[in-house]
Amino acid sequence: MEKLGASALSDAELLAILIGSGSVKEDAVTLMKRLLADCHPVLANATILAVCHNHPSNSVKPSKKDDQLTEHIKKGCDIMRILFLDHVIITDGNYYSYHEEGRC
DSSP states (O other): OOEEEEEEEOSSSEEEEEEEEOOTTOOHHHHHHHHHHHTHHHHTTOSEEEEEEEOTTOOOSOOHHHHHHHHHHHHHHHHHTOEEEEEEEEETTEEEETTTTTOO
């Protein structure tokens, strides 16, 4: 089961840590869209956003859906004037950071 999280921050404080998990049929893209839609009031006051999700397969390689999700979140953050800090994929003992790879 994929799990995900998002941290929304303002210049001075952590506004929210959002966590969600889905069923076997829901992937991180679906979950993240639902989670971010539900927290619109929090994001209205945010200046920084970082998101993460796990890959139960233990592969840190981003999927095409991961890449598309990252691009959609970045575009949304640009519109809302929020710094999209990173999208991190977590596995057991490893991770992939879009920011560290220069893709965010």
